[in-house]
Amino acid sequence: MAKDSSDFDYVVDRFADIEVLRYKVPDFENLSLQQKLLIYHLTEAAIAGRDILWDQNGKYNLEIRKLIESAYTNYKGDRNDPQFKALEKYLKQISFANGLHHHYSMDKFSPEFSREFLLSNITNKPANIDTLLSVIFDPTVMPKKVNQAEGQDLIVTSSTNIYEGVTQPEVEAYYAALKDTTDLTPISYGLNTRKTKVNGKVVEQPYKVGGLYSPAIERIVSELNKAAEYAENPAQKAYIKKLVEFYTTGDLKAFDDYSIMWAEETDSQVDFINGFIETYDDPLGMTGSWESIVNFKNNEASARTETLSKNAQWFESHSPIDPRFRKEEVKGVSAKVITAAILAGDSYPATPIGINLPNANWIRAAHGSKSVTLENITQAYDEASHGDGFNEEFVIDEPTRKLLDDYLFITDNLHTDLHECLGHGSGRILPGVDPDALKAHGSTLEEARADLFALYYLADPKLIELGLLDSPDAYKAEYYKYMLNGLMTQLMRIEPGKDVEEAHMRNRKLIAEWVLEHGKADNVVEYVTIDGKTYIRINDYKRMRELIGQLLGEIQRIKSEGDYEAGRNLVEKYAVKVDPKIHDEVLKRYAHLSIAPYKGFVNPVYNLVKDANGNVTDVTITYGEGYLPQMLRYSKDYSTLSK
Template identity: 55%
Template sequence: MTEQFRYTDERFADIQMLRYRLDGFEALTLRQKLYIYYLAKATLCGRDITTDQFGRYNLRIRKVLETIYKRYEGDRTTEEYKALETYLKRVWFSNGIHHHYGCEKFVPAFTEEYFRQVVDCCGCEDENIDELCKVIFDPMVLPKRVNQKAGDDLVQTSACNYYDGVTQQEAERFYDDMRDENDPMPISYGLNSTLRKTADGTLKEDVWHEGGLYGEAIKHITYWLEKASEVAENELQTKIIGMLVDYYRTGDLSMFDAYSIEWLKEHEGRIDFINGFIEVYGDPLGIKASWEGIVTYKDLVATQRTQTISKNAQWFEDHSPVDPRFRKPQVVGVTANVVCSAMLGGDEYPSTAIGINLPNADWIRAQYGSKSITIGNLTHAYNQAAKGNGFLQEFVADEATRAMIEKYGDVCDDLHTDLHECLGHGSGQLLAGVSADALGSYGSTIEEARADLFGLYYIADAKLVELGLVPDAEAYKSQYYTYMMNGLLTQLTRIQPGNEIEEAHMRNRALIARWTLKHYPSAVRLVKYDEKTYVEVSDYEMLREAFAKLLAEIQRIKSEGDFEAAKQLVEHYAIRVEPKLHEELLARYKSLGIAPYKGFLNPKMEIVSDSKGNATDVRLDYTEAYDEQMLRYSNEYGFL
């Protein structure tokens, strides 16, 4: 490990920045390094798209704040200036003015008067500072990026920039009218567009493509993708990139499906990427996708673990505790790898997933399979940052359980992620005529619960010992304990007092843990020692029975499209926060001095050339500071 590399970097607000290392990069061929380099450039070019999708004022606010940061010549040691600097760093981190996880708008710790003063001093170019001040300082204006509160008009009360002048009812009717329940291969209507109401009251889609909305950024994405295709590892990679470029140029979602199918077939190369409008968590209706990018290369040793899982996918499907009607009779095309991230972008940066399973279209998964990745160098960075932070000592009930977690925790965390991504998301099937969007705003939470439960059920199976994926039959208990502890207690430390649980993954964990606590009190309960609340598991085998029963119900809900049952589960178990318990947990967590959220800085990549201008290497630099990286990205990739 070079002297310039360190896993941890700076902290601000509730965030700690980490670095990830590209182990094995030096051993790649020059062609492979250049392929990664060009894909990395394409990954960074969509940054402004994501920021604009997360709120229509975000880019303007970011640009004003960056101008202040670069030009202000006044006293930078005052509390108000420091607060403004922290606010900017949070805007960078969240791609906008709302918390990346909780979705609530940031409360500035500087006054509007001070903001106006520094804006005047720095000659900021925005023509309507009054409008921006209202957005920044008025708590009633755009308070939530994604609002999921039942009974509200979720479109009109969400600040995300996917709809313009449209109500929830109008948006849902617009896309319902497009769908054909008898179409076996439906495109993902609305995935890549802004829906707006025109002056005459009609609804119109502004499609995101090279000749339309976000076109300037997309032109740069396609430029670097085409550069990458020239040094791809094989002909199929070249073909796939060409199909993605065609999709970007037309916005035709049927072309995106065709690209996704070909992308699934490519597994010979070591390098892979995701680039496009993918996940719908940022849309309260679960229709429209945020832009994201990531470049990866296989960890050849660790991938043996995920390939063992994927080779046995049919066994796992056949033995699932769900109704046989909802199982896939034939599992196809399950590909799983452990990878190293080489570049993060858009909705994957700076906060990112540690596991991904794509594509999201159910019919493609059923007919052609899926690709799953577990991002090993990111999980390793998380693990390094957590060493010795006192978290287990504070929140685990007893020393024996702590010792068990320390022995098995890292292995089982990685394995649960593998099972979740490789098999969980790809398991099960919809009944004929059931729309993939039948669960509406509850769909994301139910889907994540389904994948988590699949992993929880199977991590305790003797099959995993047989396959050599866990060291012994006791290992799974560490995952069961930490999962229940997180779902019932510790994930609440990420939520501000008075707020509810909003994010789909957090809701999913709360749903599973709280449902299990209520229905299986002889297996798990909450206890108090010295006025502190802990999880106590008394019967791990019964806990597995609970997960099996809930998995069967969640899969039924998904397969049958039972909206009312999904609503009842989510609303009853996944949302509310008990204030007294929350206050206790926040105080205990604060005493540890741990930042509840982590994000990553990307390595800086530069081509090394000889005297004739020929590329000879790609150099990695891990020393770039957070503000340097963000300002450089705004300068080099600020296309909107």
């Protein structure tokens, strides 16, 4: 997708540290009616799972959402009153985070309205109102959704609702007893369960029809069954039905079968993810947060990802890692650029810009994987950032700003392509190594491994040979942005005195700090001060690439061998602690720019068009819905787990 200068209104809302955007769904109108109906029912299945994520994120989230929405919609007073405005801001915040805790920092939101104001605007007080008010207003109650602090019990100190009444040692011992280290095709233990105790023993409560979240899952299943009738081919219909089987039984073997069928089906244009997938919100990195993205292939833009996937073996064979950790044969790597049609669950309102699935290493090795780049999402980010003053404030000089203007859009997308298409699927774990051996640090190290793979190959002449870049200097745009972000500008998302906790932020900081330290002898990267402001200067891009290759080799070794201590040491040394002086400066410089640290999206709205006989003749798409109106509509029409 080429950049354009259309007058599409990308920005929808701005509050706290959030900017809400729209995204286009180009070429939807060119799809067949069958494809449109497939997308329609998949989007309904996607939105139907919304309450699952809210409940996973916190035991009281659904009850408090209902309380706050009721107080907001039924308010009879002056809507310009500061107390009401504070209530509105709080509602926008929890709606964006799918719960009471910030989606990145994991800290609980602090309401700026009073307890008395809320109480005076609640018409039907629930029996546990005192508990709910305590959760909302007491900063010591459930303060952190996911705690990653070294040396603490990460389960006991986390407020996420995937564990109840259990400790970290108990859960680790439970799964250690279950796992067979000789099993070469292990299920994803704990992926779709809440862990609790019954009669003093740790047990798993599965998410399935007839189990936890049954009303929501039943609605998802109903829409998936409708979608299956419009599948583009028998293989696609078969994997949709297998996903229904998984939701019905909760059997993780069925989920593996579905994942294999899904990864191997590459002929359809419409595709989706739907389920318990990414494990970042589990302090132990096992339980999947519910999410869904519905999409269709961008045929023109997919040429570059298809080129990468066709050459996957070359990249694997030339990777700067120990040959013992390389895959001898790369199988089934498919990659495409997609147009997102709907975002849901853990992918909404904040969303990834790339996806590589399945997560199971043995499925990737034996059956391949699918990698996608959401280019209509990156397009929206890019268009909304025009003229925001960031480059002028933080990029060291005009030649570097021109480098970013010329090449950052394509190298950013290529970085995502390489990260998702090849990075996550590269390398191999040695036989007998537990895939969960890196425990709480696994997500950070895996994201670092994929980022390093992408960064290393962005600078390779192979990309020019393949026609993916047209200049040997293009990669420098991504290298500069990455170091600037990892060392400085991502700190705008951190509160003063806080550590870096989110896995992707830790990953970027780990890489940038490691390269800075290990390049000191050669002055590869340095901080420089100009007119009282700190900037990043890269003096030797070639040497920086060599360092990236070295770190990739070490992190691949850590993953392949399951070296927990080495992984922990890397994360704790380079990825966690913040330089307060640099942090303070970054915050002050950002304050003059009015740039929101976080961005997310509202979804388009799909409607069925019927003729006089009730037959569906088309599916239309509109973009006009506002942020809170969408959230309130979703709560009204998709409250499958209302408490």
